[in-house]
Amino acid sequence: MGWGLMSPAMILLLLMTVVPTLYLFYYAFRHEDLLGPNSYWVGFGNFTRVLSDPNIWSDSLSTLQFVVLAVAVELLLGLLLALMLSRKIAETNLLTALFILPLGVAPVVSALVFRVLLDPAYGWVDYYLQTWGLIDQPIDWFGQPVFAWIAVIALDVWQWTPFVALILLAGLQGMPGEPKEAALLDGANSLQMFWHIILPFLKPFIAIALVFRIIEAFKTFGSVFVLTGGGPGTSTSLINLDLYRIALQNFDVGAAAALGICFLIVLSVIMSRLLSILGRNTDILED
Amino acid sequence: MTFKSTSISRRALLQAGTAFAGGATLGLNLRAAFAADAPKPEKLTMLYATSEADSDAIKAALPEFKKATGIDIALDTMPYNALQQKAFAELASESSYYDIMIVDTPWMPALTNKIAPITEMILDPQNSEGLDIKDFIPKVFFDTAVYKRDNSALHFDKTDTIDPAAIKAGGFDVYGLPMQANALTLAYRKDLFDDPANQKAYKDKTGKDLAPPATWDDFAAIASFFTNPAKRMWGTTLMAGSGDWATDDFKTLLAGFGGDGHLVNDKFEPVFASPEGVKALTFYADLINGKKVTPPGTTSASWDEVATSFSNGLAAMTMNYHDLALSPNVKGQVAYAVVPMGAGIGPHFGTWMLSVNSFSKNKQWAFNAIKWFTSSATQTSALAQQLHPTRASVYAAAINDPAISQKFGNFYETLGKSLAVGVGRPRLTNYSDVDRAIWVAVNNAARGAATPEAALKGAADEVNKALANAGYK
Numbered sequence: 026m027g028w029g030l031m032s033p034a035m036i037l038l039l040l041m042t043v044v045p046t047l048y049l050f051y052y053a054f055r056h057e058d059l060l061g062p063n064s065y066w067v068g069f070g071n072f073t074r075v076l077s078d079p080n081i082w083s084d085s086l087s088t089l090q091f092v093v094l095a096v097a098v099e100l101l102l103g104l105l106l107a108l109m110l111s112r113k114i115a116e117t118n119l120l121t122a123l124f125i126l127p128l129g130v131a132p133v134v135s136a137l138v139f140r141v142l143l144d145p146a147y148g149w150v151d152y153y154l155q156t157w158g159l160i161d162q163p164i165d166w167f168g169q170p171v172f173a174w175i176a177v178i179a180l181d182v183w184q185w186t187p188f189v190a191l192i193l194l195a196g197l198q199g200m201p202g203e204p205k206e207a208a209l210l211d212g213a214n215s216l217q218m219f220w221h222i223i224l225p226f227l228k229p230f231i232a233i234a235l236v237f238r239i240i241e242a243f244k245t246f247g248s249v250f251v252l253t254g255g256g257p258g259t260s261t262s263l264i265n266l267d268l269y270r271i272a273l274q275n276f277d278v279g280a281a282a283a284l285g286i287c288f289l290i291v292l293s294v295i296m297s298r299l300l301s302i303l304g305r306n307t308d309i310l311e312d
Numbered sequence: 313m314t315f316k317s318t319s320i321s322r323r324a325l326l327q328a329g330t331a332f333a334g335g336a337t338l339g340l341n342l343r344a345a346f347a348a349d350a351p352k353p354e355k356l357t358m359l360y361a362t363s364e365a366d367s368d369a370i371k372a373a374l375p376e377f378k379k380a381t382g383i384d385i386a387l388d389t390m391p392y393n394a395l396q397q398k399a400f401a402e403l404a405s406e407s408s409y410y411d412i413m414i415v416d417t418p419w420m421p422a423l424t425n426k427i428a429p430i431t432e433m434i435l436d437p438q439n440s441e442g443l444d445i446k447d448f449i450p451k452v453f454f455d456t457a458v459y460k461r462d463n464s465a466l467h468f469d470k471t472d473t474i475d476p477a478a479i480k481a482g483g484f485d486v487y488g489l490p491m492q493a494n495a496l497t498l499a500y501r502k503d504l505f506d507d508p509a510n511q512k513a514y515k516d517k518t519g520k521d522l523a524p525p526a527t528w529d530d531f532a533a534i535a536s537f538f539t540n541p542a543k544r545m546w547g548t549t550l551m552a553g554s555g556d557w558a559t560d561d562f563k564t565l566l567a568g569f570g571g572d573g574h575l576v577n578d579k580f581e582p583v584f585a586s587p588e589g590v591k592a593l594t595f596y597a598d599l600i601n602g603k604k605v606t607p608p609g610t611t612s613a614s615w616d617e618v619a620t621s622f623s624n625g626l627a628a629m630t631m632n633y634h635d636l637a638l639s640p641n642v643k644g645q646v647a648y649a650v651v652p653m654g655a656g657i658g659p660h661f662g663t664w665m666l667s668v669n670s671f672s673k674n675k676q677w678a679f680n681a682i683k684w685f686t687s688s689a690t691q692t693s694a695l696a697q698q699l700h701p702t703r704a705s706v707y708a709a710a711i712n713d714p715a716i717s718q719k720f721g722n723f724y725e726t727l728g729k730s731l732a733v734g735v736g737r738p739r740l741t742n743y744s745d746v747d748r749a750i751w752v753a754v755n756n757a758a759r760g761a762a763t764p765e766a767a768l769k770g771a772a773d774e775v776n777k778a779l780a781n782a783g784y785k
């Protein structure tokens with residue numbers, strides 16, 4: 026009876042996740058010529074190829090760097106934003122609505138807007154930085170790796186900080202008043218209040234935001250593809266740009282599947298660690 | 313042009329039989345063959361590029377096509393990346409949805425098993441009536457449409473005139489009809505070049521007349537002359553950003569410095585890391601970092617950004633794939649010239665062609681349609697929509713048409729000349745890997761992140777690996 030009731034959901038899950046994954050494994054061990062007659066088994070050939078490519082390793086490190094930097098800044102700014110918005114003043118609702126706006130913009134569109142804003146010849150950013158005397162010469166944002174990284178991280182932070190802030194704001198708004206009142210009576214200052222009362226309470230919400238953002242940051246493609254195209258050189262090239270190039274420009278499905286599986290394994294390890302952190306931190310919500 | 317409905321002929325039967333047998337031998341799905349008596353469909357479906365192949369020109373021609381044939385065209389247009397994925401996915405799944413597909417030259421080496429060869433149709437006098445195949449610019453025709461099915465990397469060697477019988481005898485086939493020919497042309501600010509004060513100053517400075525640069529040395533001298541950052545004016549733009557455009561800039565210079573602009577030869581050897589290549593890239597990087605004659609942002613500029621910079625009056629010269637207009641607030645005129653030469657010449661060019669999907673159920677009418685859309689009359693009508701023609705007669709018509717000259721200046725004359733000396737891409741199924749290795753090298757050298765020698769050597773190593781991975785070595 027129990028299996029019968031579960032079977033529709035299990036079949037759906039099987040069709041949506043297990044079958045495509047099995048298909049991915051099938052292709053990973055083949056040279057698949059989608060447009061010609063030359064398809065054959067290659068054993069671990071595709072894995073050897075992608076794992077012996079120094080560009081793939083370098084782009085994997087870039088991806089990791091992107092995830093760590095972007096998510097760290099988003100958590101920090103998201104927390105500050107949530108603390109500001111949690112104050113019960115009249116303007117809070119309007120400000121919250123405004124801060125949510127970036128979430129509604131498609132990443133590709135935001136990247137296009139950033140590209141225009143940061144253009145060194147006619148973009149607003151360089152124009153105002155020069156007008157205010159902060160720089161002498163325009164910055165070629167996408168011509169130097171450091172500035173390109175700043176632009177890529179800034180775009181992600183602009184887009185996703187409101188998401189983090191919303192999760193943390195929900196946590197702050199659900200926080201009971203008694204512990205804060207007790208701390209005030211005991212003479213705690215603002216910093217002590219934040220460190221000993223608010224932050225511990227927010228830990229499960231921070232963990233949730235962290236897990237969601239890390240998963241999403243690993244999946245970043247469109248914004249970086251449009252903003253820098255992986256350049257200058259290959260300095261902002263992420264692993265998803267490689268996957269796109271191999272799968273959808275070269276149509277080398279076997280190599281793309283092998284790379285996808287390697288990426289999946291690495292992500293699974295990272296995710297299992299993150300989920301255990303999440304499990305530990307959300308225990309207090311159940312208490 | 314009109315189409316006649318005829319009774320079934322022995323030739324058509326033979327063609328159908330040959331196509332069927334060929335398809336079965338090659339393990340392809342059973343497909344409808346070309347047949348002169350094929351029933352006329354109410355509608356044909358066409359997959360086309362948005363801006364890269366000027367979809368406005370096709371859209372404007374659709375009512376005339378309907379009037380001439382009674383057939384509607386269901387047109388789907390897409391930007392480049394989406395278009396390639398769509399075209400490849402349709403062909404890989406052997407879908408018959410699109411009867412006509414636009415194909416870019418870098419794609420074709422992978423598609424010779426999926427795009428229908430039309431050589432037999434061209435050789436058939438009845439089917440090729442009104443085609444006037446010799447009117448296509450030979451260089452464009454051979455680079456774009458002539459491939460060997462089982463070895464798509466090869467180039468047909470007799471390219472002076474278009475002779476379909478010789479193509480067939482050589483084991484090659486025609487895979488479509490060229491529609492939109494893009495070549496790198498030099499655009500310059502005619503008002504600045506014609507200014508007597510500039511002419512005198514340039515003469516005083518260099519001893520030469522100020523004219524569109526004939527050599528790359530002249531190009532550098534003129535670019536330096538016009539560069540004045542304090543007045544937000546630079547000599548030229550360059551497309552040194554991360555992307556295909558940087559490869560196109562480089563291969564144009566490579567050919568100009570006497571190297572092989574194809575980048576990889578027919579023996580699958582990278583030929584761009586040659587002494588000529590190093591000279592070309594050194595010259596290119598020096599324009600950006602040494603002479604500083606390019607606007608800020610050059611090392612991240614694509615063809616789109618350089619067009620914007622030039623249109624907004626930031627540069628006296630530029631190289632791009634299309635004609636350019638100045639913004640209304642920039643008072644001036646634009647004229648065009650073939651890119652300069654050095655030890656050689658070879659502006660990058662690449663042409664789109666209209667092809668028949670092998671899996672189409674309306675191949676005969678799809679062929680009739682591509683014949684109509686690429687005809688001299690249709691291309692001439694499409695000039696006003698900025699179509700880049702592929703036929704010599706259309707260039708002659710453009711040059712002699714005052715309205716076109718008024719609107720586009722000497723653009724078409726220059727484009728025609730550029731195509732005649734242009735150099736295409738290597739024919740590789742994994743050209744995007746080769747392309748990427750080269751644009752990364754160009755970008756690194758242009759930023760000063762690597763010396764031109766080291767950048768090109770690294771790219772050559774990567775290209776060798778990519779060619780080996782693709783089974784070429």
